[in-house]
Amino acid sequence: MSSLLRQGTIVTSEAELVQSVIAWVRDKQRSGSLRDGEVLPDTDLVATGLLDSLGLIELVAFLEAQTGCTIDLTDVDPSEFSVVRGLCRITLRSSQA
Amino acid sequence: MKAPPSRTVNPIVETYSRLADHYDDERNVRSCWGQASDTALTLLHPKADARLILDAGCGTGRALATLARNAPPGVRFVGIDPADNMRKLAVRRLRPFPNVRIQDGSFESIGLDTGSVDYLFSIMAFHWTTDPDAAVTEIRRVLTPVADVDLFFIGRHNGREFIQQTTPIFMKHMGPALLLESARMRKQLTKDEAYQLFTKAFRASELSIDESYHTYHDTLEGHWGWWVRIEGQFMQIPPARKEACDREVKDALARLAEPAGIPYTIHQLHVKVRRR
Numbered sequence: 001m002s003s004l005l006r007q008g009t010i011v012t013s014e015a016e017l018v019q020s021v022i023a024w025v026r027d028k029q030r031s032g033s034l035r036d037g038e039v040l041p042d043t044d045l046v047a048t049g050l051l052d053s054l055g056l057i058e059l060v061a062f063l064e065a066q067t068g069c070t071i072d073l074t075d076v077d078p079s080e081f082s083v084v085r086g087l088c089r090i091t092l093r094s095s096q097a
Numbered sequence: 098m099k100a101p102p103s104r105t106v107n108p109i110v111e112t113y114s115r116l117a118d119h120y121d122d123e124r125n126v127r128s129c130w131g132q133a134s135d136t137a138l139t140l141l142h143p144k145a146d147a148r149l150i151l152d153a154g155c156g157t158g159r160a161l162a163t164l165a166r167n168a169p170p171g172v173r174f175v176g177i178d179p180a181d182n183m184r185k186l187a188v189r190r191l192r193p194f195p196n197v198r199i200q201d202g203s204f205e206s207i208g209l210d211t212g213s214v215d216y217l218f219s220i221m222a223f224h225w226t227t228d229p230d231a232a233v234t235e236i237r238r239v240l241t242p243v244a245d246v247d248l249f250f251i252g253r254h255n256g257r258e259f260i261q262q263t264t265p266i267f268m269k270h271m272g273p274a275l276l277l278e279s280a281r282m283r284k285q286l287t288k289d290e291a292y293q294l295f296t297k298a299f300r301a302s303e304l305s306i307d308e309s310y311h312t313y314h315d316t317l318e319g320h321w322g323w324w325v326r327i328e329g330q331f332m333q334i335p336p337a338r339k340e341a342c343d344r345e346v347k348d349a350l351a352r353l354a355e356p357a358g359i360p361y362t363i364h365q366l367h368v369k370v371r372r373r
Contacts, residue, residue: 046268052260053267053280054253060277073274081273082265 017066017088024062025050025084039084046082063087069095109225109282113156113180128323129313130221133363137220137249138163140367144245145169147215151239152176153204153248154222158187158197165194175209177202204232207239214239216246223250223368224283229294237298246370252308253287255364259324262349270342271334291366299370307367314358317351 018041025045028034037050045051051059060071071094073081080086138160143150148171152161155176165174174197178184184199191197202208204219204226217236226232236246267276286294288308295304334342353359 046265049261052257052264053276054260054285056264056273057277057280073272073277076273078268078272082268 014085014088014092017063017091018085020066021059021063021084021088024059028055041085043084044079044082045084045087046078059087063091067091067095072097107179107227110179113183128319129315129361129363130323132313133249133311133365134160134220137247137365137367140249141218141247143172143216143218144373147244148172149214150174150216151207151209151214151218153202153207153217153219153236154178154225155187155199156180156183156222158190158199160218160220161187161197162190162194165191165197168196172196174198175200175214177207179203203227205235207235209239211238212241215241215244217244218247220249221251223248224285226284229284229286230297233295233298243373244370245372246368248366248368250366250368251283251285252364252366253285253290254310254362255285256361257364258353258360258362259320259350262353263346266342266345266349267334270338270345275334286366288366291368295368295370303370303372305369305371307369309365309367310362311365312360312362314355314360317347317354317359320350320359320361321347 022039022041025034025039029036029039034050034055037048039045039050043050045059046056060073064071069091071091073090076090077086081090141160141164143164150164150168150172152158152164152174155161155178158176161174161176168174174194176184176187176191176197176199178187178199179201181201184201187199191199200208204223205228217240223232240246264276267279271279288306291306292304295306350359
C-alpha cells in the first residue's frame, strides 16, 4: 500500500485512514454539525442518516486534503462509498492510480 | 460598462429559464419559498437618498415591481438574472415602470459600472453563485462607498428533513459521482462560513448576519412543485431510473407528514452591510 501524506505525517494503512474518518465524524458530532450516533469502521454513513449529500461533500474534501489525491468516484459502488471502510478503500485506490 | 457576461451552460439557470412560465403560479407564490420571499421583501429598506438600486437574481421581477411602485421620483432600478425566460417575464411585468431596467447578469458578473450602486439586494438567489469569492468581490466593486446591502439566501441546514430522507435514495439511483456533483451546485454556507466569505470584501464593522430557521408545512404536491426545480439531482438522474426514483422520493417525503402537513425548514442567512 502506498504511503499517503497527512498533515506532515504519513498514513500507511487503511486502518489509520478509517480512524481519521471516525475522528472527523465525532468532531462534527461534538460541534453539533452532525447528529449523534455511533460510528464504526462498518457504519453506513448514509443509511444511518449521519451524513447527507452536503456532509458527504465535506467528508470527501477532508479525505482529499488528508491524502493529497483526488478521489475518483467514477463507477463507484454506492454501497461501498457509503461505508467508512469502503470510502477509505476508494480513497486509497485513487491514491494508487 | 462591463461587457455582457459570458457563461458556459449552467443546468440551474437552464432549469429556471425552462420553468419560468410556472414561476408565478399560485402554488409557487403560496409555497414556503413564496412566503419566505415576501417576508424578506418587507425587510428591504433602501436609504432615502439611494438613486440606483440593484436586485441581483431578480427572477420575474416581483420584488422590483413592489419597490418601483412605491419609489420616490429619480430612483432607478436594475434587475439582473442569468435565466433568459425569467428576464423576459420581468421585462413584461415591469413595462409600466420606465425607471426599471432588466439585463443579463449574475453575481460573478453584474455588468454595472464600478461604484454605481447605492443599494443592492437579493432574495433567495445567492446560494446559486458558482464562485462565492468572485461574487463578493463583484458585489463590492459595483457599490458606492456608502452603499448598503441586504442578501437573503439559504444556509447549510436548509431543507434538512428532505435531504436526510432522500440522500440514500439519490445515492442508490445516481451513484456517488452524480449525487455529489448535483449537491455542489448549491453553495449552502454556515453562518460562520458566510461571515468569513463576506469579510473578504467588507469590514467586520459594516457586516452583520442574521440566521433563522422557519418550518413550513405543505402537502406533498405543494412541496413537489418547487422541489424538483431547486434540486440539482433531479436533472442528473438517468431517465431509465427517474420514475422509480421519483416514486421512492415521494414515499419518503410522505412519511415525514405531521398533522399540519409535511415539514420543510428554511435555514435562512440574511447578510447585511451598513456603511453609514
